[in-house]
């Protein structure tokens with residue numbers, strides 16, 4: 001009885017919030033749990049749950065998994081990006097269920113915030129747990145990185161039946177794999193070594209051994225602390241990856257051509273795969289999703305199809321055409337993610353305008369000092385292509401100072417908080433087919449998208 | 464050409480919260496004035512030369528990283544670092560770097576860790592972190608320049624100063640050393656300690672120049688000790704914007 005009441009109340013609230021245009025995802029779940037505290041446990045018990053956590057790439061990985069399930073005609077629900085705390089996850093289940101708590105789907109692809117994972121995981125009894133990676137992210141909210149790793153480990157230890165999908169190249173994730181009894185599928189990149197200096201200080205999130213504090217050595221590195229690590233002190237090293245990228249043929253703005261191995265026991269085990277997303281970090285996301293699909297026993301061919309036909313998710317990489325120019329939105333949220341966006345900009349060969357929107361609301365992380373951990377100095381090498389840098393958002397001035405101290409000509413740095421002005425100026429500054437890159441933090445992205453929708457009538461773009 | 468030798472202690476380990484922004488600031492503000500800069504990155508196991516450096520910078524780290532450097536700083540480099548401090552070398556030590564110069568750290572479960580003991584101060588760990596934006600009025604003679612600095616603090620430790628150690632400043636908004644006495648940081652000789660982590664100096668250019676001048680004065684006497692003005696429009700804008708926002712919020716709250 002209380003269960004039905006909770007469902008009705010929450011469903012009404014979902015409808016009401018959508019009707020009023022706020023689209024909130026927290027309140028319905030919270031309300032339902034207040035009326036019927038066991039609601040998440042009861043609803044999720046009816047589905048096979050894939051649970052994704054980690055610092056970067058949760059949403060994209062979830063979306064690729066969703067695409068793989070779609071191609072295999074497996075009906076599933078998925079929580080929305082950003083709705084990854086307990087209440088948002090509860091809302092996602094309520095939304096997909098009938099008032100009696102029945103589902104027309106059989107699986108759930110759920111991303112969980114790392115801090116919420118410990119609480120959420122035992123309630124969901126996931127079949128597969130995917131951990132993308134651990135990087136520093138919003139430390140003001142989460143406390144310390146190792147605390148986050150320990151929390152995830154604690155959550156996993158309460159799900160002994162889940163198959164773990166772990167990033168072999170991330171020492172912090174591999175550490176978890178060694179510490180829990182679960183079955184583990186490792187994924188990683190074998191055929192690549194970064195040309196960029198591995199000594200770059202910003203990348204040292206986990207430079208010392210988690211067991212014995214000795215400094216790791218690397219035989220190959222991709223980015224940040226990810227790579228083929230080895231501890232000379234205690235011998236802890238990168239595990240073999242059974243799902244692996246064994247060759248990188250092309251990395252570009254539109255996507256990557258890679259050779260993947262999905263199963264070490266397969267006879268002909270190198271597959272040419274096109275990943276329809278830019279950058280090495282998306283190769284990791286594709287591998288994480290592929291390893292998850294292998295855990296579910298999905299045919300290899302459908303995984304390859306899914307990777308090649310995947311389309312960009314919320315805010316990670318969105319393109320709009322306006323008066324012959326492109327506007328590309330790319331979310332930035334932590335040093336590693338930001339560094340990858342810079343890497344990505346290096347594959348652009350045309351003139352461009354770059355607009356940063358830096359907010360410091362709770363969802364962005366209230367501490368913006370991480371901007372100093374980003375290799376902004378690399379923008380100097382793009383000086384022949386970037387015609388102007390705009391800085392907007394609540395902390396626009398801090399970003400402008402960061403650019404100045406990176407050695408960018410102050411004459412190219414403009415503090416401008418009005419997105420409309422930036423777009424109008426950019427249309428004037430750029431020629432046909434050139435791009436305005438808008439790089440916002442999370443809440444700034446919501447604002448930018450809203451404005452693009454209303455001012456430039458680009459609504460149909462956002463589904 | 465005047466040259467500053469800047470030592471960055473444990474840059475590959477204590478590199479949390481954008482601390483390298485402070486090194487970038489000291490370096491760029493020197494170069495813009497024709498002062499040459501050599502950065503010496505000193506890691507565990509590397510030698511520390513107390514007589515070589517004009518400025519020593521040490522940032523903060525997470526507990527795990529603090530643990531990594533603990534033995535090196537206390538047992539190996541300890542005496543050399545104390546010698547440099549006593550000899551009036553300019554030090555800027557932030558968060559974990561601040562705490563480790565003190566006598567000890569006592570964690571919330573009562574475990575006491577011995578620290579360097581270079582300055583008479585000590586830290587008690589508590590569960591609740593003191594985190595957020597902070598504005599401090601510096602307790603320094605700045606010759607009419609802006610004595611207010613803005614930054615971000617995030618620490619579980621509460622630091623208390625012995626009676627002969629002066630605080631770096633007074634908290635205008637935020638927590639400071641312990642959230643109780645209203646003071647922030649510590650000054651001892653030419654050593655400046657603070658909880659304002661990350662990009663403290665870029666946004667507070669007058670304080671950055673204060674440190675540079677202190678180092679130049681010690682090294683060259685009167686000759687180079689007064690830096691000429693440079694265009695700080697962007698820096699001042701960042702500084703004023705955040706301070707106005709925070710202090711305005713404060714007035715609002717007090718109503």
Ligand SMILES: [Zn+2]
Nearest residue numbers: 209212231234
């Ligand atoms: Zn080890």
